[in-house]
Amino acid sequence: MRYPTRRGRFGRYGGRYIPEVLMPAVEELDEAYRKFRNDREFKRELDYYLREYVGRPTPLTYCANMSAELGFKVYLKREDLAHTGAHKINNTLGQALLAKRMGKRRIIAETGAGQHGVATATAAAVLGLKCEIYMGTEDMERQKMNVFRMRLLGAEVHPVSSGSRTLKDAINEALRDWLTNVTTTHYLLGSVLGPHPYPMMIRDFQSVIGRETKRQILKHEGRLPSAIIACVGGGSNAMGIFYPFLDDTEVELIGVEAGGEGIETGRHAARFAAGREGVLHGTYTYVLQDEYGQIATTHSISAGLDYPAVGPEHALLREIKRAKYYYATDDEALEAFHYLSEKEGIIPALESAHAVAWLLKNADKFDKGDVVVINLSGRGDKDVEAVAKREGVV
Amino acid sequence: MSRIAEKFAELKQRNEGALIGYLTLGDPTPQASARLATCLAESVDILELGIPFSDPIADGPTIQGAIDRALRAGTNTDDCFEIAARLRRDGVEIPLVFMTYYNIVLQYGEERFVAKCSEVGVDGLLVSDLPVEEASHLVKICRKYGVDTIFLIAPTTTEERINKILKKASGFIYLVSLLGTTGAREKLSEVTIEKTKWALQYVKNLPLAVGFGISKPEHVRAVIEAGASGAVVGSAFVKIIEEKGADACDELRSFAARLKSGTKLG
Numbered sequence: 187m188r189y190p191t192r193r194g195r196f197g198r199y200g201g202r203y204i205p206e207v208l209m210p211a212v213e214e215l216d217e218a219y220r221k222f223r224n225d226r227e228f229k230r231e232l233d234y235y236l237r238e239y240v241g242r243p244t245p246l247t248y249c250a251n252m253s254a255e256l257g258f259k260v261y262l263k264r265e266d267l268a269h270t271g272a273h274k275i276n277n278t279l280g281q282a283l284l285a286k287r288m289g290k291r292r293i294i295a296e297t298g299a300g301q302h303g304v305a306t307a308t309a310a311a312v313l314g315l316k317c318e319i320y321m322g323t324e325d326m327e328r329q330k331m332n333v334f335r336m337r338l339l340g341a342e343v344h345p346v347s348s349g350s351r352t353l354k355d356a357i358n359e360a361l362r363d364w365l366t367n368v369t370t371t372h373y374l375l376g377s378v379l380g381p382h383p384y385p386m387m388i389r390d391f392q393s394v395i396g397r398e399t400k401r402q403i404l405k406h407e408g409r410l411p412s413a414i415i416a417c418v419g420g421g422s423n424a425m426g427i428f429y430p431f432l433d434d435t436e437v438e439l440i441g442v443e444a445g446g447e448g449i450e451t452g453r454h455a456a457r458f459a460a461g462r463e464g465v466l467h468g469t470y471t472y473v474l475q476d477e478y479g480q481i482a483t484t485h486s487i488s489a490g491l492d493y494p495a496v497g498p499e500h501a502l503l504r505e506i507k508r509a510k511y512y513y514a515t516d517d518e519a520l521e522a523f524h525y526l527s528e529k530e531g532i533i534p535a536l537e538s539a540h541a542v543a544w545l546l547k548n549a550d551k552f553d554k555g556d557v558v559v560i561n562l563s564g565r566g567d568k569d570v571e572a573v574a575k576r577e578g579v580v
Numbered sequence: 581m582s583r584i585a586e587k588f589a590e591l592k593q594r595n596e597g598a599l600i601g602y603l604t605l606g607d608p609t610p611q612a613s614a615r616l617a618t619c620l621a622e623s624v625d626i627l628e629l630g631i632p633f634s635d636p637i638a639d640g641p642t643i644q645g646a647i648d649r650a651l652r653a654g655t656n657t658d659d660c661f662e663i664a665a666r667l668r669r670d671g672v673e674i675p676l677v678f679m680t681y682y683n684i685v686l687q688y689g690e691e692r693f694v695a696k697c698s699e700v701g702v703d704g705l706l707v708s709d710l711p712v713e714e715a716s717h718l719v720k721i722c723r724k725y726g727v728d729t730i731f732l733i734a735p736t737t738t739e740e741r742i743n744k745i746l747k748k749a750s751g752f753i754y755l756v757s758l759l760g761t762t763g764a765r766e767k768l769s770e771v772t773i774e775k776t777k778w779a780l781q782y783v784k785n786l787p788l789a790v791g792f793g794i795s796k797p798e799h800v801r802a803v804i805e806a807g808a809s810g811a812v813v814g815s816a817f818v819k820i821i822e823e824k825g826a827d828a829c830d831e832l833r834s835f836a837a838r839l840k841s842g843t844k845l846g
Contacts, residue, residue, distance in 0.1 A: 193713065203682050203709045205638045207734035207756060209741065348644060354635065361637040366760040368736060465683045466635065468709070478656045479687030480634040 189499060194382020197505060199498035202381040204468045208361075211368045216383040218288045223390065228283065235279050236394065239312065240269045242276075244395075246402035246559070251529045256549045258556040261406070262532065263399050263427060265563045272535065272564030273395060273423045274305035278374060280391035282309035285372035292316045292367065295374040296360040298325055298353030298419070299490035299537065300332025301564055302376030307341035309374075317341040320360040324351040325489045332568055350483045353493045357467050377420025378497035381468030385425075385498055392426025399559060400430050407557055413438040416561040417540040418511065419455070419490050421497035423563035428509060438510070441500060442544040444486035445513035453485035456513040457496040458504060466495040487516035487576075488536035488569070514543035522546055523566060523573065535564030536573075583703045584675045584728050584751040587625055588787040588809055597804035597843035600789055601836055602628040602679065602814030603821060604646035605663050606655025612826035613650070614663040619829040620817065621672045623836030625843075628706070628812065631660045631680035638708045640763030642815040645822060657688050665700040677704040677730060677751070685718065694721045704728035704751040712745045719748045732756050733783075735775050742782045752787040752810065755779045757794075757803075764795035764815040768802055776806040800842030813839055 189196045202212060222228040236242040244264045252260045265273035278295075285293060293315050297303030303319040310317035319336055323345045326333050336343050349355040364373045378385040378392075403411055414431060416424035418441040431437045446454030454460070457472040464473035466481055474482040474494040486492040503509035514522070519536055522543035527533045534542060541560050552558060566573075574580045581589070591598050601624035606613050621627050632650040636643065664676055678697060685693045685707060697705060705727055710718065712731060722729045728751030733742055735758060745753070757772035776790050790803040791812030800811040820835060821828045 201714055202711060203714060204711065205708055205734070205756075206711055206732040206741075206745075207638075207736055207759060209711050209713075209734075210736045210738055348648075349634070358635055358637050362640070362761050365638065368759060462687075465681075465686060465709070467637070473683070475683070475687065477687065478658075479683040480651065480656075481683075 189502060190382060190386050194386065196499045196502040199471050199501040200382060200385060201470050202468060203465045203470065204381045205365065207365050208368060212381050212383070214288070218284060219383050219387050222284055222287060228287070232280055232283055236276065240275050240279065241267065242394065243398040243402070244268055246399060246406065248406065249530050257554055258552045258558060260545070261403065261557065261559045262562040263395060263559055265395060265423065265561065266532070266534065266565035270301070270305045270308050271567065272301040272305065273392060273426060274302045274376060275308065276394055276426070277376065277388050277391040277422060278302070278305040278309040281372065281374045282313050282315060285315065285374070286313055288372065290370060290372040292371040293374050294318050294320070294360050294363050294371055295376060296320045296353060296356035297376065298356070298492060299488065300325070300329040300336065300568065301490060303336050303341070303343070304332055304339065306374050307336045307339035310341065311339050319343050320346050320356040320363070322351040322353060322356050323347045325353065328489050328572055329568060331571070353489065354481065361467070377422040378425045378499060379420045379467060379469055379495060385469065388422050389425040389429055389499060392422050393429040395423065395426040395561065396428060396430035399427055403557065403559065409557065410434050410437050411559045412552065412556040413440055414559045414561065415440045415442065415541045415545055417442050417491060417537045417563060418496060418500060419444070419493055419537060421500045423561050425497060425499055427561045428503070432508060439503070439508060440544065441509055441511040442540045443511060443513040444488060444491035444540060445515040446485040448515055449513070454513070455484035455486045455492050455494065457494065458511040459513055469495070469498050471498040471501045472496050487519060488540070490535070490537040491540065512544055514540040514547070518543040518547060520573065532562070533566035533570070534562055535566050536569045538563045582726065582728050582751060584626065587675050588752065591625060592809070595845050597808060597845070598625040598787070598789065598810030599800065599836065599840045599843050600624065600626040600628055600810050600812040601817055602630060602812060603817050604630040604632055604643060604650050605660040606632055606650030606653055607646040607818070607821055608649050608825045609653040610655050610659040610663060614666050615826070616821060616828055616832060617663065617667055618670055618672060620832045620836055621667065621674055623833050623840055624674070626675045626677060626810070628677045628679050628814070629660070629664065631657055631678055631684050633681040633684050636681060638761055640761035640815065642764065642818050642822070643762050646818045657684060661696050661700050664702050668701040675703045676701065677706060678702050679706045679708065682707050682710045690718055691721050694725045694727050697727050698725040702727065704730050706730040706754060708732070712748050715748055730754055733779060735759055735771065739782065746783065746786070749786060752789050753783045754812065755788055755790045756792050757790050758792050760792065762792060762814055764819065765793040768799040769793055773802060773806045776803055776808050780807050797838050797842035800839050804843050804845060811843065
């Protein structure tokens with residue numbers, strides 16, 4: 187069975203919970219996406235950009251030092267080597283090409299860590315679209331370089347100082363912009379969230395990661411991996427790598443959320459560990475909230491995981507036990523950040539470091555014959571300054 | 581006939597449109613807001629009461645501010661029911677409509693929420709982010725408890741969608757008369773009048789109330805003259821509360837009375 191249903195349901199998750207003003211726009215988007223996703227010319231153009239502009243396929247790198255130390259084989263899917271330094275570009279190019287075909291010349295987007303904002307600004311620049319990005323002021327402080335990068339790429343960055351001043355509030359503000367400018371503007375959402383068709387469409391654009399991984403691991407190892415591990419904020423890099431493996435039930439799928447300062451402190455973003463079902467930003471899924479449904483303030487060392495809801499398809503995969511979800515804390519992620527840098531010469535994004543951290547902590551779950559793939563969803567250059575500050579280096 | 585339907589029928593007989601006044605419950609505190617709602621009720625025909633939600637995507641800065649104040653004062657859904665109950669105890673007889681976002685209803689429990697509306701005397705429910713496609717279950721419960729289900733139509737809504745919406749709506753239809761979020765505008769948009777006339781071609785069996793960007797007596801008059809059965813004013817009232825806080829009573833009352841004059845035709 188393939189999800190979602192025509193109305194965007196992944197089991198009971200997903201759906202469309204948005205103001206009436208936006209309904210015709212998401213219906214139009216759904217129609218356009220269904221039309222173009224099997225259109226040869228559209229696919230050819232997207233493939234062209236992914237290959238010649240993004241640099242796909244990204245390598246699947248064998249980690250000799252880490253494997254020797256852990257006692258089983260570890261591979262990294264190198265999304266950090268994609269243009270702009272993260273997997274986000276796979277989706278932004280897909281949506282920007284679609285927006286162009288829909289006749290929308292203005293793109294808006296939210297960003298947390300700034301990676302999606304940079305990837306959106308990049309796609310808009312190369313395709314000649316006008317681009318405006320909403321970003322929480324707290325995230326702007328944490329990710330100054332990405333703010334500058336977006337501006338270099340010709341995007342306008344709007345600071346958002348409402349609420350917790352992070353990703354959630356940036357989405358609120360982007361949605362308000364869309365309410366006002368819906369006839370001329372495409373909202374380029376960055377993760378497998380929001381009203382249907384976004385979770386499906388973004389998963390599809392990101393599933394190039396999993397398709398490549400499958401081909402590459404078969405070539406390297408002649409077999410499928412024992413497990414695939416990915417960090418989960420909204421969950422687009424995880425859905426992208428999981429999706430082509432859903433029917434290969436021998437492959438264990440593991441998602442890692444942000445444990446922040448620990449679940450017991452309440453300062454985290456572990457929706458599956460501490461959330462309940464609810465509705466946020468257009469979709470029915472697991473949400474961190476209080477007993478009355480007020481959305482909780484989240485915390486993570488990585489801005490990209492600092493969000494109170496998770497993609498609805500992840501909620502389904504967890505319910506049917508096709509994927510398992512765990513969390514790693516800020517400290518564990520930081521340790522993994524250093525570990526991978528020193529061991530393999532690869533500085534991971536703090537988001538991706540959560541996936542590495544889970545494996546380091548749970549290495550005893552795997553044996554000599556196992557092959558484990560980590561989706562290294564982004565590179566850590568953007569985080570170097572914040573880590574240095576936290577450790578008192580600068 | 582529901583209290584909302586009765587009110588529109590009564591006003592029609594008097595050749596008047598309905599003035600629907602909005603405020604956010606709990607702003608600036610639950611207690612003060614109960615008093616302010618009682619004052620506003622003296623000069624409006626229908627009270628629309630917002631239950632605060634932390635992420636109000638359809639609201640502009642004015643109502644966002646009210647929601648922030650309400651949540652900082654600790655307002656929760658039970659407080660909102662308590663305020664509605666108190667309005668009824670204090671003799672407020674006009675129709676009361678709750679306006680909120682879906683997660684608030686969902687977390688309270690849909691049936692528990694609607695039953696409680698009926699128990700305390702709330703006549704209608706408007707959920708800003710619940711489009712008609714997702715509303716079947718809630719509409720069924722509302723029918724069971726005799727609570728009206730008010731739906732929005734927008735300038736972008738297609739004819740096909742309007743017909744779908746009309747099947748689930750009761751009480752009145754709320755026309756969002758321009759693209760954007762809630763908030764007072766200096767001038768009434770020409771689109772508002774144009775859209776009012778457009779919507780009236782389809783909305784024949786329910787009263788049509790027009791909202792968004794309406795903040796002056798002449799705005800109210802213009803939409804009523806265009807044929808609407810009611811005008812919704814929100815942010816302009818909320819602004820008074822923002823400035824005067826718990827002491828906003830007199831000004832709310834007198835401003836509402838001025839707006840009300842705009843609803844009287846002939």
